[in-house]
Amino acid sequence: MSLMRKLVGGASLVLAGLLWFQPGVTPAHSQDWMPEKPVELVIMAGKGGGADKMARMFKQIIDENQMSPVPFEPVNMPGENGAEALKHLEANSGSTNIVMVTLNSFYTTPLQNSEIKAKITDFAPIARMAEDTFVLWVNKNSGIDTLEKFAAAAKKKGKDWVMAGTGTASEDNLLTIFLNEEFGLSMSYRAFEGGGEVAKELAAGKCDSTVNNPSEQEDIYLDGKTTPVSAFTPERLDQFENVPTFREKGHDMVYFMQRSVVGPPNMPPEALDFYRNLFREVYESKEWQDYMNRNSLRGEFITGDTLVDYWSKEQGAHKKILAAMGKTN
Numbered sequence: 001m002s003l004m005r006k007l008v009g010g011a012s013l014v015l016a017g018l019l020w021f022q023p024g025v026t027p028a029h030s031q032d033w034m035p036e037k038p039v040e041l042v043i044m045a046g047k048g049g050g051a052d053k054m055a056r057m058f059k060q061i062i063d064e065n066q067m068s069p070v071p072f073e074p075v076n077m078p079g080e081n082g083a084e085a086l087k088h089l090e091a092n093s094g095s096t097n098i099v100m101v102t103l104n105s106f107y108t109t110p111l112q113n114s115e116i117k118a119k120i121t122d123f124a125p126i127a128r129m130a131e132d133t134f135v136l137w138v139n140k141n142s143g144i145d146t147l148e149k150f151a152a153a154a155k156k157k158g159k160d161w162v163m164a165g166t167g168t169a170s171e172d173n174l175l176t177i178f179l180n181e182e183f184g185l186s187m188s189y190r191a192f193e194g195g196g197e198v199a200k201e202l203a204a205g206k207c208d209s210t211v212n213n214p215s216e217q218e219d220i221y222l223d224g225k226t227t228p229v230s231a232f233t234p235e236r237l238d239q240f241e242n243v244p245t246f247r248e249k250g251h252d253m254v255y256f257m258q259r260s261v262v263g264p265p266n267m268p269p270e271a272l273d274f275y276r277n278l279f280r281e282v283y284e285s286k287e288w289q290d291y292m293n294r295n296s297l298r299g300e301f302i303t304g305d306t307l308v309d310y311w312s313k314e315q316g317a318h319k320k321i322l323a324a325m326g327k328t329n
Helices: 002-005 009-018 050-065 083-091 106-113 145-160 171-183 195-203 214-222 270-282 286-294 304-325
Strands: 039-043 073-076 099-102 122-131 135-139 160-165 188-192 227-231 256-263
Touching: 002 009, 009 171, 039 050, 039 083, 050 073, 050 145, 050 195, 050 214, 050 256, 050 270, 073 135, 083 099, 083 106, 099 195, 106 256, 122 304, 135 145, 135 195, 135 214, 145 160, 145 227, 160 195, 160 214, 171 188, 171 304, 188 195, 195 214, 195 227, 214 227, 256 270, 256 304, 270 286
Parallel strands: 039 073, 039 099, 160 188
Antiparallel strands: 099 256, 122 256, 135 227
16 A cells, blocks of 8 residues: 555644644745645655655755655555556646656656556646666676677577566666667566666676666665666766767667656646746755766756657657557557
8 A cells, every 4th residue: 555545544644744844944945835735756666766766865855955844755656667656646637745756657658558548748847857877787797898798698698688677668678679679689678666676686696687777776886796888878977987888889879767757637836836946946956966966867957848848759759669669559
């Protein structure tokens, strides 16, 4: 049972809100409308992944800087590629106390799941907080430290080479297909619920490779258990200056993950304004900028019509990819 369902009795929500609002404490930004009960911070992915880590960093920044009169309560709703989370926001159209942290399954899942009726442009455009990066990783004990060695080893092992990722037709699945096509491989793809679990599978030697975001591999990489082979970015990442990009190796493979915050369809304008202002402050905070730099995130803050246009463009690109895979409705 999700945390939201546990608290839906009403009294618990009101009490939590009252306890959070301490006399004399004013949120970092004051305006006419503010939430009066805890805000459900939905994460459309499992625990330990990039979206989960980001959402919990948001909560920490909001709490420590007293940006909100009520707490934000993270709730993981991975489902099948985030479908449960999207349907949850649909069912709570017009709500003022639910926001969701998204990734690229925000684009792809509605294209594959007919149960989701809302268009992505129906969701409230609160903020794009960053674009996340992808890196190809292998286990340190594999001895692989170059893209050429990876391609040779994966080709030799054929279908027995296992790429672990999160969900079918997800970002990780798409990149696996790209790699198979680009290098003439036949890697198998195995799906797990979150990027954190995927990273642990690689560290334990239960799969051969992953395409985790840097934040998902951070602790394991620092422990010396995994090796970054190549980055799906236009230029080398500052945090991995010795790791070449696919592009510089002659493979034009660039891919990013959106890190946005959205509200339910028909969120009232006053609530939308509150969350836009709040997440702009989060974005501008030293804590978030440090997090972005540490985890190779990029991109400026965007909101409103600019964000909706960004979503539309990105979904169009993903629709073409999924159509080529035969994965659309």
